[in-house]
Amino acid sequence: MLWGLFFIIALFFPTRALAEGEFITNYDVDYRVRSNGLTRARMNVELVNKLSNIYASEFTLSIGSTNLTDIRLETVSGPVEPKIVLGSKTTNITVVFPEKILGKDKSQKFTLEFTTSDFSRRLGNVREISIPKLAKSESLSSYRLTLAVPAAFGPAATLTPAPAGQTAADGQTIYRFDSEDLYQTGISATFGREQWYDFSFDYYLTNQNFYPVNTEIALPPDTAWQQVLYETIEPRPANLRADADGNWLAAYRLPAGSELKVTATGSATLFLEPRADYPWGINDRVNYRQPQKYWEADQPRIKDLAATLTAPRQIYDYVVNNLIYDYGRLDSAPARLGAANALDNQNSALCMEFTDLFIALSRAGGIPARAVNGYAYTDNSSLRPLSLKQDVLHAWPEYYDESRQLWRPVDPTWGNTTGGVDYFEQTDLNHFAFVILGADSSYPIPAGAYKTDSQPAKNVRVTFGRSLVPNPAVELAIDLPKESLAGVGLNGKILVKNSGNAALYQIPINLDSERNHLNFQIAALPPMASTEINFSLPITSWNSRFTETLTVSTDLTTASRQLTVSPAYRLIFGNQPFRLALFSFAALLVLKLIHARLVKAKPVA
Secondary structure, X not given: OOOOEEEEOOEEEEOOHHHHHOEEEEEEEEEEEOOOOOEEEEEEEEEEEOOOOOOOOEEEEEEOOOOEEEEEEEEOOEEOOOEEEEOOOOEEEEEEOOOOOOOOOOEEEEEEEEEEOOOEXXXXXXXXXXXXXXXXXXXXXXXXXXXXXXXXXXXXOEEEOOOOEEEEEOOEEEEEEOHHHHHHOOEEEEEOOEEEEEEEEEEEEEEOOOOOEEEEEEEOOOEOOEEEEEEEEEOOOOEEEEOOOOOEEEEEEEOOOEEEEEEEEEEEEEEOOOOOOOOOOOOOOOHHHOOEOOEOOOXXXXXXXXXXXXXXXXXXXXXXXXXXXXXXXXXXXXXXXXXXXXXXXXXXXXXXXXXXXXXXXXXXXXXXXXEEEEEEOOOOOOOOOOOEOOOOEEEEEEEEEOOOOEEEEOOHHHHHHOOOOOOXXXXXXXXXXXXXXXXXXXXXXXXXXXXXXOOOOOOEEEEEOOOOOOOOOEEEEEEOOOEEEOOOOEEEEEXXXXXXXXXXXXXXXXXXXXXXXXXXXXXXXXXXOEEEEEEEEOOOOOOOOEEEEEEEEOOOOEEEEEEEEEOHHHHHHOOHHHHHHHHHHHHHHHHHHHHHHHHHHOOOO
C-alpha cells in the first residue's frame, strides 16, 4: 500500500484522501538555526496503521526548497538511501521501508535530516526566520515543533505565534510551539528592530511640447514605518510638497522640447514599530472608502462578498486563500486587471490583483484602504515574487486600523506565495514604500517608472546600507514692510524652508517683539519644502511712534526684522523725498502766483 505525505517547508498535507482512513501520523520536528544562517532540520516521523491489513511501503516528503544539502535518512533498521527528485521549486524525498509492518496500531518510524539556507536569512541589519503554517489533516495525530537559535541573535523583536515555552541551553534559545497554533499561522521571527537601505533613483523627464510645462516626480516619503533621508537631489527641485496621501512631490519646470534627468540618493530606515514622531492620523475617511478605477467597491458582486467579510483579517485571509499567483504573467508586460477582473480570473493574479482586491473589499465594507508601490527585498522570487515591471517593484495594501489610529501595511501576495507566512499581524523590514495610492488609484507613479525609450531599463538601485544621521536645518525670513503708519493694521508673512535632509514634524514657530507674541505650528515639512505663514499685527493708536525688532524662531534657528511705526503726519513730513516734493510743489505754486500777479499788473495796450 503506497501512501504519501507532502511537506512544503513546514507545510504538511496528504496526497490522497484515502490515506486519511488508513494511517495516523506523528511528527517531532526540530529546527536549529546556526550563526551562519544555515538551518539543520531533524524530522522524526511515525506512521501508525489504523487498519490491520495494510502497511506503508513508501513515504514521500516534498520540501519547498531546492537548496538542501547533507540529506540523511534513517529507519529503525538503520540508514537508508533516499530517493531524491529535484523539481523546479521543491525537493521530493522518498523513503522506501525495508520492512513490511502489518497490524493495527503498528507503526513505521523514520528520521530525515537536512541542511537548508531557505529558513533563515541575514538581511542587512536583520535576521529573519520564516516557517509557513501547517495545513491541518485528519491523519495528523500530533505535531511538535522546536526552534533553536543562537543566543547571540538576542531577543526576538517579533515572534509569531507566541511560543508555548522558551528555554536557554548551550548558547541557544529554544522555542517550543503547539500544533494548534501552527494550523493558524506559520512561524515568523525577526531579530533586529530596524533595517537600513541605501538608494539611488534616476528620473527621466521629457517635454515634447512647443511651450514650457510644470511637472512633478514622486520621491519616497516618510511613513509611520519608515524614515527617508536624502543626500543629494540633482538638480534641486523648485519646491517639494506633500499631497493628501503623504507622497513627496518635487516640482520641476521643463522648457519647450527639453529633457531632464533627476537623480536622488539617500538612505531609508524601516521600523518594526510605528514611529512616535510621525503623524499617524487620517484626514478623510470617506475618501478612502470610495470606489475608483481598479477598486470597484460599488459593484454588486464585490459588495455582496464584502458583506460576508467584516474585518480586515477576514479580507486578507480570503484574498490569500482564493487568488492564485500566476508566475507565467511575469514573462510579459502584464496589464493591471483590477479587483472585479481578479475575481473573474482567480488563477491569474499578480501582486497588483492581490492588492486591488483587498482594497476594493475593504472599501466596500467601509474600511479605509489604500495601495503602496515600492521596493520589497526578496532572495527567493518564487516564495516572495515581485510583479510591477518597472524595475521589478512590488505592490501591497494598507488598511486604517481604527483601534491604533494608524495605517497598517499587509501583504496578501507573499502570504499566498510563501505557503502561509503571516504578513497580516506583523509587518516586516523588507517593504520600502515609494508611493502611496489612496486619493487616486494610479497616481503618482513610483520611482522606476519615469523612463524614456533611449534610457537604461534599470533606474532604481537599492542595497542594504547604513543609517544616515538626520541633519535638521530650517531657514526663516519675515516678509514685512520696514515702516508702517500708526493706526493701520499690518499684514506680513513668515517664510519657512526645510533645508535639511529629513522631514520635520510639529514645528513650533514663534514670532516675538516687545509688543507682540504670536505662536504657530507646522504639522509637517518635507526636506527642501517651503511654506508661508500669514500673520497680522494688531492696530496701534493713531499717534503711536516706536521702533521694535520682530524675531521669528524655531528650535533650530532665528531670523529678525526691524519695524518702525510712526504717526501719519510724521511719516509724511519726515520723509525726505516727500519733503523735497512738497518744497518743489510749493515753489512752483509761488512762482505761478507771482507770474499770475505780474500778468494782471501789466497795462493793456
